[in-house]
Amino acid sequence: MDVLYFAWVRERIGVPKERVETDAVTVAELVAELSAREDRYAAAFADLSALRVALDQELAEFDAPLAGVREVAFFPPMTGG
Amino acid sequence: MRIVVQDAPFDLAAETERFAQGAAGAGAIVTFTGVVREADTGTMTAMDIEHYPGMTEKALTSIAAEALSRWDLTDALVIHRFGRLHTGEQIMMVATAARHRVAAFEAAEYLMDYLKSRAPFWKKEILAEGDAAWVAAKDDDEAALTRW
Numbered sequence: 553m554d555v556l557y558f559a560w561v562r563e564r565i566g567v568p569k570e571r572v573e574t575d576a577v578t579v580a581e582l583v584a585e586l587s588a589r590e591d592r593y594a595a596a597f598a599d600l601s602a603l604r605v606a607l608d609q610e611l612a613e614f615d616a617p618l619a620g621v622r623e624v625a626f627f628p629p630m631t632g633g
Numbered sequence: 634m635r636i637v638v639q640d641a642p643f644d645l646a647a648e649t650e651r652f653a654q655g656a657a658g659a660g661a662i663v664t665f666t667g668v669v670r671e672a673d674t675g676t677m678t679a680m681d682i683e684h685y686p687g688m689t690e691k692a693l694t695s696i697a698a699e700a701l702s703r704w705d706l707t708d709a710l711v712i713h714r715f716g717r718l719h720t721g722e723q724i725m726m727v728a729t730a731a732r733h734r735v736a737a738f739e740a741a742e743y744l745m746d747y748l749k750s751r752a753p754f755w756k757k758e759i760l761a762e763g764d765a766a767w768v769a770a771k772d773d774d775e776a777a778l779t780r781w
Binding site for chain 1: 667683685687688691692713724725745748749750751752753754755756757767768769770774775
């Protein structure tokens with residue numbers, strides 16, 4: 553699946569987008585898997601309460617299943633307007 | 634309903650006029666314009682607005698559709714910019730048209746409350762000293778959603 557990062561999450565991880573092969577069943581499992589990979593992920597995902605996630609461009613919860621999802625995006629709370 | 638996400642400036646007068654011309658049957662038109670203000674500390678020189686292409690348009694469309702279903706609106710418009718903006722530049726506008734003013738006012742506030750916290754935009758303040766800081770979401774903005 554494609555994993556996208558925005559704002560300071562993108563800056564901390566260092567790329568805007570990457571392809572991730574994973575067997576993670578939920579968003580939380582994907583987060584744990586990425587965090588175990590490298591420090592930059594662990595740093596970005598350290599406080600999930602400061603993050604939001606979208607699955608196929610719809611806001612979702614961290615316990616949401618990933619089955620059938622093509623695009624996951626992580627970002628801080630939005631500040632439009 | 635019209636949703637526009639663009640980096641270029643927009644012409645507030647022309648957009649307002651076009652919206653008014655198209656608002657057949659409306660007795661009330663409300664417009665709101667967001668502007669890049671001076672930082673409270675006075676060191677900000679510009680603001681970078683990042684967005685999530687694709688999701689941004691979807692989220693704004695769904696927020697505007699919800700406003701149209703909740704209030705008796707004849708039309709709604711949302712224009713939101715991204716990229717680098719300087720102090721005094723217009724960031725975004727919403728417009729609502731309705732037969733009566735209460736619906737137009739309420740729907741415009743609803744659109745603003747939701748697009749602040751539910752449309753994927755992120756603001757970064759570019760400071761005079763060369764530093765930059767992401768704008769943190771405010772608890773008040775999240776709390777504002779509970780009134781709807």
